[in-house]
Amino acid sequence: MMQHEKMYQVLTKEIADINERIKKLDYLYIKTEKMHRLLSQHHNSTQPHYPGNSARVSRYRDPSPGGTLRINNIYFLAFTVSLIFLVSGIAFILFASSLSREETGEYIQVATGQIKFALAEHINEEFGNLRAASIISHDRELLSPDGTFTRLTKRLVANNSYIQVGIADRNGYAMWMEKGGIRRGSLAGEPFIERALQGEQVVTGTRKNAVDGIDVNYYAVPIFDEASGRISGVLFAADPEEEFRNIINHSLYAGKGLAHIIDSQGNYIVKSMSPIVIGIGDNIFDIPYPLTETDKQKLLDNLAMGQAGYFERKIYEADRLVAYSPLGINGWHVFYAVPEYMVSAGLKNVTVGGIVVISAAVLAFIFFIMLIKRVNKKNRNALETMAFIDPLTGQRNYQKFLIDAAEILKNAQDMKYAICYCDIKAFKTINDLFGRETGDRLLRYYSDFLFELTQEGEVFGRITGDIFVSLRKYQSKQEIETRFESAAHRLMVFPETFSRGYRVELFGGVYFINRNDEKLPLNDMMDRAITAEKSAKTLKNGKHLCFYTDEMREQKLWEAEVESTMEAALENNEFQVYLQPKIDIQHGNRIMGAEALVRWISPEKGLIPPGRFIGLFEKNGFITKLDRYVFDTACRNYKETVLDRGQQKYILSVNVSRLGLLQPDFISTYVFMKEQYHIPDGCIELEFTESLAFENHTLFQSIVDECRRNGFLCSLDDFGAGYSSLNILKSIQVDVLKIDGLFFKYGDNSDRGRELVKNIISMAKSLHMKTVAEGIDEEYQVEQLREMGCDAIQGYIFAKPLPMEEFNRFVELWKTPMAETKLF
Ligand code: C2E
Ligand code: MG
Ligand code: MG
Numbered sequence: 001m002m003q004h005e006k007m008y009q010v011l012t013k014e015i016a017d018i019n020e021r022i023k024k025l026d027y028l029y030i031k032t033e034k035m036h037r038l039l040s041q042h043h044n045s046t047q048p049h050y051p052g053n054s055a056r057v058s059r060y061r062d063p064s065p066g067g068t069l070r071i072n073n074i075y076f077l078a079f080t081v082s083l084i085f086l087v088s089g090i091a092f093i094l095f096a097s098s099l100s101r102e103e104t105g106e107y108i109q110v111a112t113g114q115i116k117f118a119l120a121e122h123i124n125e126e127f128g129n130l131r132a133a134s135i136i137s138h139d140r141e142l143l144s145p146d147g148t149f150t151r152l153t154k155r156l157v158a159n160n161s162y163i164q165v166g167i168a169d170r171n172g173y174a175m176w177m178e179k180g181g182i183r184r185g186s187l188a189g190e191p192f193i194e195r196a197l198q199g200e201q202v203v204t205g206t207r208k209n210a211v212d213g214i215d216v217n218y219y220a221v222p223i224f225d226e227a228s229g230r231i232s233g234v235l236f237a238a239d240p241e242e243e244f245r246n247i248i249n250h251s252l253y254a255g256k257g258l259a260h261i262i263d264s265q266g267n268y269i270v271k272s273m274s275p276i277v278i279g280i281g282d283n284i285f286d287i288p289y290p291l292t293e294t295d296k297q298k299l300l301d302n303l304a305m306g307q308a309g310y311f312e313r314k315i316y317e318a319d320r321l322v323a324y325s326p327l328g329i330n331g332w333h334v335f336y337a338v339p340e341y342m343v344s345a346g347l348k349n350v351t352v353g354g355i356v357v358i359s360a361a362v363l364a365f366i367f368f369i370m371l372i373k374r375v376n377k378k379n380r381n382a383l384e385t386m387a388f389i390d391p392l393t394g395q396r397n398y399q400k401f402l403i404d405a406a407e408i409l410k411n412a413q414d415m416k417y418a419i420c421y422c423d424i425k426a427f428k429t430i431n432d433l434f435g436r437e438t439g440d441r442l443l444r445y446y447s448d449f450l451f452e453l454t455q456e457g458e459v460f461g462r463i464t465g466d467i468f469v470s471l472r473k474y475q476s477k478q479e480i481e482t483r484f485e486s487a488a489h490r491l492m493v494f495p496e497t498f499s500r501g502y503r504v505e506l507f508g509g510v511y512f513i514n515r516n517d518e519k520l521p522l523n524d525m526m527d528r529a530i531t532a533e534k535s536a537k538t539l540k541n542g543k544h545l546c547f548y549t550d551e552m553r554e555q556k557l558w559e560a561e562v563e564s565t566m567e568a569a570l571e572n573n574e575f576q577v578y579l580q581p582k583i584d585i586q587h588g589n590r591i592m593g594a595e596a597l598v599r600w601i602s603p604e605k606g607l608i609p610p611g612r613f614i615g616l617f618e619k620n621g622f623i624t625k626l627d628r629y630v631f632d633t634a635c636r637n638y639k640e641t642v643l644d645r646g647q648q649k650y651i652l653s654v655n656v657s658r659l660g661l662l663q664p665d666f667i668s669t670y671v672f673m674k675e676q677y678h679i680p681d682g683c684i685e686l687e688f689t690e691s692l693a694f695e696n697h698t699l700f701q702s703i704v705d706e707c708r709r710n711g712f713l714c715s716l717d718d719f720g721a722g723y724s725s726l727n728i729l730k731s732i733q734v735d736v737l738k739i740d741g742l743f744f745k746y747g748d749n750s751d752r753g754r755e756l757v758k759n760i761i762s763m764a765k766s767l768h769m770k771t772v773a774e775g776i777d778e779e780y781q782v783e784q785l786r787e788m789g790c791d792a793i794q795g796y797i798f799a800k801p802l803p804m805e806e807f808n809r810f811v812e813l814w815k816t817p818m819a820e821t822k823l824f
Helices: 002-040 068-136 148-159 191-197 242-249 293-305 340-388 398-410 427-434 436-453 477-492 515-519 522-538 550-571 614-620 622-644 666-676 690-695 697-709 726-730 741-747 751-766 779-788 804-813
Strands: 164-169 173-178 181-186 215-224 231-240 258-262 268-270 309-314 319-326 333-339 417-424 459-464 467-473 506-512 545-547 575-584 590-602 606-608 651-656 684-689 712-719 736-739 770-774 792-794
Touching: 068 148, 068 215, 068 231, 068 242, 068 258, 068 309, 068 319, 068 333, 068 340, 148 164, 148 173, 173 231, 191 215, 191 231, 215 242, 231 242, 242 258, 242 268, 293 309, 293 319, 319 340, 333 340, 340 398, 398 417, 398 459, 398 467, 398 522, 417 427, 417 477, 417 522, 427 436, 436 459, 436 467, 436 477, 477 506, 477 545, 506 522, 522 545, 522 550, 550 590, 550 614, 550 622, 575 622, 575 651, 575 804, 590 622, 590 792, 614 622, 622 651, 622 666, 622 804, 651 712, 666 697, 684 690, 684 697, 690 697, 690 712, 697 712, 726 751, 736 751, 741 751, 741 770, 751 770, 751 779
Parallel strands: 506 545, 590 651, 651 684, 684 712, 712 736, 736 770, 770 792
Antiparallel strands: 164 173, 164 231, 173 181, 215 231, 258 268, 258 333, 309 319, 319 333, 417 467, 417 506, 459 467, 575 590, 575 792, 590 606
């Protein structure tokens, strides 16, 4: 009984473990969904760091999720703002500098005006001097050396810088003072004398003075006869050109400005002394960079019309700002050119400085954005490592696997992919036997091998514990099988376990993704691979790899449906008990017993055979409830017919599932029901499947013994169907051995088969066990079995399982001469 309970506890724990696993997977999936959503908002194309696996990362192609959009938008916005700031800053500076340039132009024109004003002032002063003297000099002895001339000229020479002062009479005959001496001569025809005689105040252009070669300008004013008001002569004086030059050279910009006085043709009246213009002609148009025809014509027109003007051009050695302004005398103009760099040097500095400052600010801004981005990236990497890396293997965890696999499948194009779900057999046992550290090393060893197997465009990850999942490319099913085999082999030869004689085994389930799966969520594909893997665990052909088929899916759907309706079905009496007679072939084919077999009569689906639901009920535990229901129903019928109505006796047998057998209240419940219907001992046989008997025959035997003590007969069902060995019969004592129908299937009449059955029967006999052959549907089999000494046959040859009423009728109709023979 102790062992019995222990086994029950082990099984319950196993079931709880499985449930826990399922829950974990669901939880992981939900977590993945959440994480994916979260990270896709912060994700960019960079990949997470795989600790201790830097070489592996290179094989890992991280698909770039669309989540980068938002973060890139922020950077795009930041860069746009910077650009706008930069462009508008520069535009503003350039605008300000152009304003300033305009101002400079105006300033130069004003400066030109000032030079002009100074010149005009000087000339007018000279005229004033001469005019004042001319009034004084008015007397008859105009040209007398002792008279007015001498006084006048002496005074003019003494008070001014003139180097010649003289008077000409109306005929142009002149007398003048130079270098302290008096000279005479005719100046008739000299333009400035002629013009002055016409009443003009004249100042000439620069000319060389004949006496000492000094450049001079002549001033001439008419002398009026006081009495007649007529012009009686001309007072003239030669002023050194230096006087003009002093004025025009007093230009701005550290002497870099050039100032000339020009006539209306552009000829120099007074030319700047700057070395730049020395020796390059007598006209402002004689310059190294001539003006265009249009500009030249415009300038000439302005000069001719006595208008001021301004332009910017390269005229001498550099770009210049040029202003000209009419002097108001002789059609002369002041022509003033300032090198542009002089004017704009400061401006340029400010402009360049401004641009540099703005650019630096923008760069600093960009730098901070990059810094934020880097910190962000670092944080994200850390987050991703935490969220996506399996710390044990350094490979993807389930979440990351789902994300990457989905990405790969999105871009899969024509490539064929399969999902492979693998699980190490009894990993818990490995941990228990070899220690957790070895278990961990085994997982890393396996993971490393999976990594080696991984090709470009494939991913794998560890889901949890010993479960790995991979997305693999394939051309043929064979390819996947080979890869699985090599992984399984690699596991098997894991040195730490292999050296101690333990063979690690691997189970695998594969789902081949097909083109129509586009809308199928990855999680569902995973489910299918898991389904296949679960099937692999039930394979009896020694293989450990299973490929998903639609039937599996249908089976799953079926199971889901069954599970949701089974309880109600039991309530609604949809489960019905059929009875199949067992015929005693050694005693005239009398009815020896009947096996209660359940049928599900569903109003929607019709009759459902037990093969379609018993296995599932064994998995989900419902079988215990159902078995008790069948037992109760069959007992009630037995009481009503055999005990109450006196129908012919038979041994009623019921199936007891392995789970039911392990229930702590199993015996007490069955005894209670048996007694409730007053069924005598020895009338009920309990059929146990052989699996538990062979797994733990001590426990099994203890249960069997207890059942027998309580008046039940016990049989070993399906003998020979599983892992039975004749040997086990030595240690198990049951009343009946039910030889599995497989021995008789397909008319297997081989000598070996027959020999085997014969031996089983004789061995059972020698161990005092009755034998019942199941699934017999041929007459010759009956004869053979009879000859072999088999006690009874349960088969279609005599009757199929029948509804209880039909069975009751069958019993009544089945008359044999030896009906009263003792059963056992
Ligand atoms: P089992 O206990 O070995 O039952 C014998 C099975 O062999 C029955 O199938 C029966 O209909 C079938 N059979 C008998 N004679 C022949 C024959 O000549 N030819 C063929 N082809 N089959 C024959 P059934 O009723 O479909 O039950 C299948 C299995 O389901 C049973 O095998 C038993 O393991 C399980 N089962 C049925 N009812 C119950 C139940 O109430 N409780 C439990 N725990 N298991 C049950
Ligand atoms: Mg049975
Ligand atoms: Mg059987």
